Amino acid sequence: xxxxxxxxxxxxxxxxxxxxxxxxxxxxxxxxxxxxxxxxxxxxxxxxxxxxxxxxxxxxxxxxxxxxxxxxxxxxxxxxxxxxxxxxxxxxxxxxxxxxxxxxxxxxxxxxxxxxxxxxxxxxxxxxxxxxxxxxxxxxxxxxxxxxxxxxxxxxxxxxxxxxxxxxxxxxxxxxxxxxxxxxxxxxxxxxxxxxxxxxxxxxxxxxxxxxxxxxxxxxxxxxxxxxxxxxxxxxxxxxxxxxxxxxxxxxxxxxxxxxxxxxxxxxxxxxxxxxxxxxxxxxxxxxxxxxxxxxxxxxxxxxxxxxxxxxxxxxxxxxxxxxxxxxxxxxxxxxxxxxxxxxxxxxxxxxxx
Amino acid sequence: xxxxxxxxxxxxxxxxxxxxxxxxxxxxxxxxxxxxxxxxxxxxxxxxxxxxxxxxxxxxxxxxxxxxxxxxxxxxxxxxxxxxxxxxxxxxxxxxxxxxxxxxxxxxxxxxxxxxxxxxxxxxxxxxxxxxxxxxxxxxxxxxxxxxxxxxxxxxxxxxxxxxxxxxxxxxxxxxxxxxxxxxxxxxxxxxxxxxxxxxxxxxxxxxxxxxxxxxxxxxxxxxxxxxxxxxxxxxxxxxxxxxxxx
Amino acid sequence: xxxxxxxxxxxxxxxxxxxxxxxxxxxxxxxxxxxxxxxxxxxxxxxxxxxxxxxxxxxxxxxxxxxxxxxxxxxxxxxxxxxxxxxxxxxxxxxxxxxxxxxxxxxxxxxxxxxxxxxxxxxxxxxxxxxxxxxxxxxxxxxxxxxxxxxxxxxxxxxxxxxxxxxxxxxxxxxxxxxxx
Numbered sequence: 168x169x170x171x172x173x174x175x176x177x178x179x180x181x182x183x184x185x186x187x188x189x190x191x192x193x194x195x196x197x198x199x200x201x202x203x204x205x206x207x208x209x210x211x212x213x214x215x216x217x218x219x220x221x222x223x224x225x226x227x228x229x230x231x232x233x234x235x236x237x238x239x240x241x242x243x244x245x246x247x248x249x250x251x252x253x254x255x256x257x258x259x260x261x262x263x264x265x266x267x268x269x270x271x272x273x274x275x276x277x278x279x280x281x282x283x284x285x286x287x288x289x290x291x292x293x294x295x296x297x298x299x300x301x302x303x304x305x306x307x308x309x310x311x312x313x314x315x316x317x318x319x320x321x322x323x324x325x326x327x328x329x330x331x332x333x334x335x336x337x338x339x340x341x342x343x344x345x346x347x348x349x350x351x352x353x354x355x356x357x358x359x360x361x362x363x364x365x366x367x368x369x370x371x372x373x374x375x376x377x378x379x380x381x382x383x384x385x386x387x388x389x390x391x392x393x394x395x396x397x398x399x400x401x402x403x404x405x406x407x408x409x410x411x412x413x414x415x416x417x418x419x420x421x422x423x424x425x426x427x428x429x430x431x432x433x434x435x436x437x438x439x440x441x442x443x444x445x446x447x448x449x450x451x452x453x454x455x456x457x458x459x460x461x462x463x464x465x466x467x468x469x470x471x472x473x474x475x476x477x478x479x480x481x482x483x484x485x486x487x488x489x490x491x492x493x494x495x496x497x498x499x500x501x502x503x504x505x506x507x508x509x510x511x512x513x514x515x516x517x518x519x520x521x
Numbered sequence: 522x523x524x525x526x527x528x529x530x531x532x533x534x535x536x537x538x539x540x541x542x543x544x545x546x547x548x549x550x551x552x553x554x555x556x557x558x559x560x561x562x563x564x565x566x567x568x569x570x571x572x573x574x575x576x577x578x579x580x581x582x583x584x585x586x587x588x589x590x591x592x593x594x595x596x597x598x599x600x601x602x603x604x605x606x607x608x609x610x611x612x613x614x615x616x617x618x619x620x621x622x623x624x625x626x627x628x629x630x631x632x633x634x635x636x637x638x639x640x641x642x643x644x645x646x647x648x649x650x651x652x653x654x655x656x657x658x659x660x661x662x663x664x665x666x667x668x669x670x671x672x673x674x675x676x677x678x679x680x681x682x683x684x685x686x687x688x689x690x691x692x693x694x695x696x697x698x699x700x701x702x703x704x705x706x707x708x709x710x711x712x713x714x715x716x717x718x719x720x721x722x723x724x725x726x727x728x729x730x731x732x733x734x735x736x737x738x739x740x741x742x743x744x745x746x747x748x749x750x751x752x753x754x755x756x757x758x759x760x761x762x763x764x765x766x767x768x
Numbered sequence: 769x770x771x772x773x774x775x776x777x778x779x780x781x782x783x784x785x786x787x788x789x790x791x792x793x794x795x796x797x798x799x800x801x802x803x804x805x806x807x808x809x810x811x812x813x814x815x816x817x818x819x820x821x822x823x824x825x826x827x828x829x830x831x832x833x834x835x836x837x838x839x840x841x842x843x844x845x846x847x848x849x850x851x852x853x854x855x856x857x858x859x860x861x862x863x864x865x866x867x868x869x870x871x872x873x874x875x876x877x878x879x880x881x882x883x884x885x886x887x888x889x890x891x892x893x894x895x896x897x898x899x900x901x902x903x904x905x906x907x908x909x910x911x912x913x914x915x916x917x918x919x920x921x922x923x924x925x926x927x928x929x930x931x932x933x934x935x936x937x938x939x940x941x942x943x944x945x946x947x948x949x
Contacts (some may be wrong), residue, residue: 172803190603216602218594219630222924228625229594232599235586236566236607240599258589309826314898342830343788343803345795363584363600365607367563371532373578375587429770429828502833 173346175339176201178271178310181348182317183241184209187512188267190216192229194248197281198337199271202243223248227255227266235374236263236450237362239321243269245337246287247278250295256330256434257296260391261376264357265324265331269317271427272336274497283337284497285421285472291332292449292480299388301395303331303402304449306421308342315351316447322353328361334449336472338422393449403455404447406459409435413442414517415510416460418481422445423500425472430506449477454484461485465517468493470506528553530562532582542742543594544732545573545641551614551709552639555716556583561608568597570613570622572648574641577612591622597636608719610637615729616646616654619681625657625742626685633690633724637715640681640727642696643734644753651737655679658756663737678756682729685763692724693717695761698731700749704759712764723765731757743762769823772832773903776817776849777841777862787818788837789900789918794822795802795853796914802830815845839903841865841882842897850875860902862895878902878946885940894937901941 173181173416180202183191191206203219210217216233220226225241233240244252248272259266272287275278290305303323305316313335325401363372378384408428410416419427424445434441446453463468467485469478471494478492493509495501527533530553537546556562569575571590577617578585588596591609601609612619617717618626618640629636645663646652658676660669670678686694693715697708708730715726731753733745740748773790777783780855784805794801797906805818817852819835821827840846841862850871853859859868864883871877880902886895897919916935925933 170795172788172795172801190599192599212750218598218602218632221624221631225595225598225625225628228589228595229602231588231592232568232586232596232601233603234599235596236600236604238599238603240603254589255592264586338804338830341805343791345801363566363586364604365562365564365566366582366584371582371584373585373587375578375585377575377587395681400818425827426827426829432828475909499833500829503829504833 170347172333172343173310174201174343175313175335175341176271176309176314177205178346179243179317179333179335180205182314183267183321184213186318186380187239187264187323188215188241188321190233190238191242192218192220192226192233192240193242193244194220194223194226196245196248198273198283198340199243199245199485201340202269203488205260216243223251224255227252227259230266231255231259231262231264234259235262235363237358239265239325241267241269243271245271246273246275246284246290253295256294256302257298258376259299260296260300260302261298261329262374263328263391264312264374265328266318267317267324267331267333269333269335271340271345272334276334278352280497281337282423282497283472283500285336285423286474286496287334288449288471290472291334292452300391301328301398301450303327303398303451304334305331305404306334306447306449308421308424308445310339310342311346313339314346314348318351318353323402325330325356327442329394329398330345332423336422362410373423399451402448403451403453403456405453406445406447408443410444410460410464411440412440414465415513416442416444416464416466417468417506417510418444418446418457418477420449420477421447423472426500426503427506429503430510433503433507434481435483435509439510439518441510446477452480452484454480455501457481457484458486461488466491466513468509468513470494470501470509472497472500526597528557530565530582530621532580535580537580539573540736542733542735542745543573544643544730545576547705548639548641548730548732549577549612549629549697550710551579551705552712555709557607558713559716559720560667561716565608565610566600566604568593568600568611570610570611570617571634572614572617574612574614574617574648575648587731589622591617592625593617594634594636594638595624595625596633598629598638600623601634601636605635608716610639610716610719612639615640615642615656615681618735619679620655627688630688630691630725630727633692635719635722635724637719637726638728639715640729641732642681642729642757643732645734645737647734651734652666656681656757658752680757683762684726685725690724691763692726692765694727694730694763696712696729696731696757696759698759699748700731700733700746711761712716714764720767728738731760770827771836773820773822773837773839774817774835774849775820775839775899776815776845779814779816781816781841782893783816783841784818786896786900787820789915790903792918793910793914794820797910799823800825800827801850802827804830809941817845817849823868830847836837837903837906839899841870841899845930858906860899880944880946882941885944886937889933889937889940894934897934897937898941901938902944904942919941
């Protein structure tokens, strides 16, 4: 194993290149500009497409043009600029196009702040585009996962012909950590039966989202949701840490889950039976597993660097179990001790002697 | 002797569904003839805008992508960059190209994207029922300017082809009209050049086509063509504004 | 046990690079490590810092409220960051630049005239690497021998003179003997 000290943003960029991304379209924004800068250096040299788009509206639509005609596109951006892509993402979902989007969250709403945040959980998972659709969302928690899940994002995008988000944040994006660019077992997926490649010796193909009648449209969306069901059945990923005997389970995603792990360790040293649960796929959400855990755990605490977004999915999943929340919209990440204090407060109702 | 036939690039199993007197049918047929004559059909990719132009993919014997409103040139850029050997064109209305998509459209010219764009200028938003658009004439009555377009309230009509011609990356930009047979012949010549500049990898090829919209103009097809000759060409003069083929 | 080190100074003093080299040394010693910079508006002049967390297990929080070791190269960051240093923490202060080293609690303070040492080498840009040499003496169990190669990799071949100068700078920092306290 050859580890190198790698920045989260660079990890995504190089992994995208390794995964076969042949076209990158983006507009710069802090804290993810390194992705574009890095690819700007390596893509042209490898004869791959790199366009500095005039806006995020353009970059997502360039991705659509690339994906529809057989390309393997990626764009990357952050928060207020991902907002500009919502129209394109809705079309890409409707037209079933494989597009990878790296979303490196900063604070919002509005221009917000360039510092890290997790306030775009809803933006990624629920989406801001129109209509019934889902985007697969992978949330890495360290630099190695930025590499692993970028590869996986390209694989899933092609496998399901659906946009996939890598939901990172300014903290993982800017930090460095030993990690390794490795080979992945994902098979190549043949797209020759649907891409627009020129109507030579066959009927012309149309990639569209417009339906002639309401009934036809319902059939189209129903088909989409059959696909989502398959995704929900097969692609859920999560990580557990001391959940087996836990009375309290702290649920967090992405980089904050590191601090939660630290807090769990500290609580365990003090005799509190705490565990950590981390959804890796935010869509499909690991609802089944959380429900299972709700049968043994007495309480859940959701920790997020936002004012409470994933908590809604946790609440739905655990069907009435106790759910507390700790969060902050931006600024310093919730400190280990803050989380420990929150756990202790929650534990008050469970342990008489705390 | 030349025998009339349906271009290979048009489907043979459908008929145009445009209103009587609408210019779209002639424009599409001319475009398809050019694609046939340049032998581009089998490698052509159509990027279709939103509006009446969106019907295009029903009629084409060509692979087509339906693009969000205004974004066709961005999608064409993405498609062409990853498929430099394909023939990529957009077909858009003036509302699509020059209002909601103005940024994407201009950048096709600014970056000199090797694509071809046909933009139908009919002085209004036709599909949604005849509202004011970027090319609506001063004084023109539309459903959103019932007292006529006033410059004070709504600004001025946009001269698209002239602006596109000013961009460094534009290889060809022209405005043509479909009001008469001689003009239709000229229109086809311009479309062909806008296609050729792409084949020769010279940059952005653009044709703005003045096209009548009798339904929304509340005119007969004959009156509509008269209207183009008398009023519309005064605001939107015909001509080739840039042609690097002849440099 | 996780330990965090903050390296701070002016933009241009090379604190981010200093931190990256330290993180790489930890990595070569098979430690788990993270490097996290302050970023954004501070990048454009003014104070810069980065935080390195080193551990035997996967690092939890990469940005901590309290600091184990603080290396400061200028007065502003000393003032701003020294209050967060733990009671049993250590501060290394570049005494060439930091005149006021008063602290509100008793913390081990190592004063080293790092900028002056750099000037003595004839290149003020070696400040960060000398500082790293001084800092290295705080880690008994860490093998710093990999540093020569790390530094050599930083410079293109035609600038190997600068690589050698920086290796010399590191040695100079290592030789620094703090006053006994």
